Amino acid sequence: MRGPWGWWRGKTTPQKVETYTRLSFHTFGVVEVLAVGLPLLGELGHTLGGWLLTLVAAHAALCMVTASRALDWTRGRRPRPVRLLWVMAGVTLAVAVIALVVSERGPDRESADTAAGSVFGVVLVFGAGVVALGVRNRRRVLAVVGGFAAGSGAVALPLGMSAPAALVTSLIVLVAAGFLAFTSVFSVWLLDAVYALDEARETRARLAVAEERLRFGRDLHDVMGRNLAVIALKSELAVQLARRGRPEAVEQMVEVQRIARESQREVRDVVRGYREADLAVELTGARGVLAAAGIGCAVDGDPEGLPAEVQSALAWVVREATTNVLQHGDAGRCSVRLTTTRERVVLAVENDGARPAADGGGSGLAGLRERLRAVDGTLEAGPAGEGVFRVVAEVPLGAPGPLPGTASRAGRPGVPAEAEDAGVRPGRGAFVRCVKGEAS
Numbered sequence: 001m002r003g004p005w006g007w008w009r010g011k012t013t014p015q016k017v018e019t020y021t022r023l024s025f026h027t028f029g030v031v032e033v034l035a036v037g038l039p040l041l042g043e044l045g046h047t048l049g050g051w052l053l054t055l056v057a058a059h060a061a062l063c064m065v066t067a068s069r070a071l072d073w074t075r076g077r078r079p080r081p082v083r084l085l086w087v088m089a090g091v092t093l094a095v096a097v098i099a100l101v102v103s104e105r106g107p108d109r110e111s112a113d114t115a116a117g118s119v120f121g122v123v124l125v126f127g128a129g130v131v132a133l134g135v136r137n138r139r140r141v142l143a144v145v146g147g148f149a150a151g152s153g154a155v156a157l158p159l160g161m162s163a164p165a166a167l168v169t170s171l172i173v174l175v176a177a178g179f180l181a182f183t184s185v186f187s188v189w190l191l192d193a194v195y196a197l198d199e200a201r202e203t204r205a206r207l208a209v210a211e212e213r214l215r216f217g218r219d220l221h222d223v224m225g226r227n228l229a230v231i232a233l234k235s236e237l238a239v240q241l242a243r244r245g246r247p248e249a250v251e252q253m254v255e256v257q258r259i260a261r262e263s264q265r266e267v268r269d270v271v272r273g274y275r276e277a278d279l280a281v282e283l284t285g286a287r288g289v290l291a292a293a294g295i296g297c298a299v300d301g302d303p304e305g306l307p308a309e310v311q312s313a314l315a316w317v318v319r320e321a322t323t324n325v326l327q328h329g330d331a332g333r334c335s336v337r338l339t340t341t342r343e344r345v346v347l348a349v350e351n352d353g354a355r356p357a358a359d360g361g362g363s364g365l366a367g368l369r370e371r372l373r374a375v376d377g378t379l380e381a382g383p384a385g386e387g388v389f390r391v392v393a394e395v396p397l398g399a400p401g402p403l404p405g406t407a408s409r410a411g412r413p414g415v416p417a418e419a420e421d422a423g424v425r426p427g428r429g430a431f432v433r434c435v436k437g438e439a440s
Contacts, residue, residue, distance in 0.1 A: 009353070009387055014195045018071070021187050025067035025133070028126055029060035036118045043115040044107060052102060052119065055095045059123050062091055063130045070133035074188050075195075085134045092127030092148075096120050097155055104160045124148050124173050129180030133188065145181050149174035205327065219270045227263040231256050279303040279311040282318040283336060289322060295331050295351075301338025306345060310395050313371045314338075314347045317379070317393045320368050321349035324391075344397055350390045368393070 011019065037056035040049035066088045069081040096119075103116035128148040132141050153170035157163065234256045241249035283299050290297040303311055318336065325331050331353035339346045369379045377395035384390035 012198065014191075014198045017194045018075070018191055021191055022068060022071060024187070025071075025130070025184075026064045028067075028129070029064045032060040032063070032122055032126055033057050036115070036122045039115050040119070043109070043112045044102065048102065048107075052099065052116070055098060056119055056123070059091055059095045059127070062088055063126055066130050067133055070130070071188070071191075073134065074136075074192070081134060085131055088127060088131055092123050092131075093151065093155075095123045096127075096152070097159075099123065100156060100159050100161075120152075121169070121173060121176070124152050125176040125180055128173075128177035129184050132181035132184045138185075141181055141185060145174065145178045148177050201326070205323075216270075220267065223266045223270055224263060227259055227266075231259050231263075234259070279306065279315040279318065282315040282322075283338075286318050286322040286334075286336060290325065290334055295325065296333045298333075298335045299338075300336070301340070301347075303338060306340070307397070309375050310345060310377075310397070313375050313377060313395065314345070314393055316371050317347055317368055317391065318349065320365065321391045324365075324389075325349075325351045340397075342397070345395050347393045348390060349392075350384065350388060352387055352389075365391075 008016070008019075033053075033056060037053045037060070040053050040056070043049065044052060066081065066084050069078065069084055072078045073080045099116050099119035103113045103120060125148075128145055131144050135141050135144055149170045152173045153166045156166040156169055161169070234252050238249045238252035238256065241252060280303050283303070287297045287299055303314070306314075321336075322334075325334050331351040334349070334351040337348045337350075339348075365379065365381050372379050372393055372395060375395050377393060379391070379393050381391045382389070
């Protein structure tokens with residue numbers, strides 16, 4: 001965690017919205033004490049004003065606790081605080097009655113009446129707004145607001161307030177409490193919507209991985225299913241012919257060998273098609289996917305003219321970096337810059353909102369280093385300033401020489417002959433991780 005605001009940057013967007021919502025309702029308690037509690041000391045004296053201030057502070061603290069518990073209930077983290085809601089309503093009624101008694105029968109000063117009357121109205125309004133957090137049904141929310149408004153008038157009349165004044169008081173409480181209750185309900189709805197959108201984005205990413213896994217599975221099934229069935233049939237036939245001493249057994253085994261080599265070639269083609277990526281397509285896709293997630297993305301550079309193997313390696317860098325921006329950070333912007341000179345090409349992906357978890361040590365970035373190593377490229381990933389994460393891939397444009405102990409075959413340098421025969425290309429670890437859904 002870096003700096004005094006590291007705790008905030010370490011939160012996801014839904015967690016930030018939830019923290020902001022909680023602080024907003026806690027602020028209501030602070031406002032209650034500062035706006036209507038402290039003036040009581042000057043208007044009612046230290047004795048009477050101090051007692052009433054204590055009641056206001058207790059009501060404000062209870063509002064904070066009730067709001068926090070109610071928000072936990074809306075998120076499904078704890079049972080509904082029914083008893084606490086009833087206690088909240090009872091304490092609100094008690095403080096309101098005491099404030100009204102002080103206003104009607106306390107010091108005979110207009111300022112004192114105004115201060116005590118303010119306590120009466122504010123505790124009823126804030127009490128109704130907080131209780132509405134623990135009510136999910138719309139009709140019940142209206143019932144809470146109407147009950148507090150009617151209760152204010154019902155309490156005011158017996159304590160000496162005139163009927164017109166009591167009616168006006170009830171209307172004021174109704175409007176103010178209704179507005180605060182609407183704010184409470186809307187805040188809960190917004191918080192639920194943000195969490196639902198975040199879960200939908202994660203689900204979409206998992207579905208994309210699952211869809212790609214199914215596609216690869218279908219391709220392998222189509223390639224291998226028929227050939228393996230033929231191999232099994234011809235092998236069984238060769239066994240029977242061999243037992244009978246028939247020379248045709250050799251021909252059948254030669255055919256089995258041919259089909260096995262053909263299957264090996266077809267599987268290699270499937271893997272090659274799965275692993276090859278187009279840089280221009282990935283740049284366009286990154287811009288679109290980040291824009292859909294609300295992240296501004298600027299792309300600078302033209303991949304035209306780059307060798308195919310370089311484009312493929314850099315395309316995987318763009319794909320992996322885009323995935324990391326979506327999954328491991330809370331970015332608001334992202335930039336992709338492709339710089340090409342006569343000697344080398346440099347791809348830099350930079351985003352803000354990096355979380356400490358995005359430290360560049362994931363298996364996805366390790367797989368990218370394997371891919372870039374096949375074209376003599378390098379990869380650097382890590383923080384690049386306060387809250388900024390940068391991935392830089394650099395590939396020389398000169399033709400890479402074969403790695404020690406390897407031979408060039410089929411126009412692909414640096415691949416061991418045994419690996420070529422087995423259909424394995426550099427970076428197969430990242431491929432296996434992607435198929436298993438473990439890529440970061």
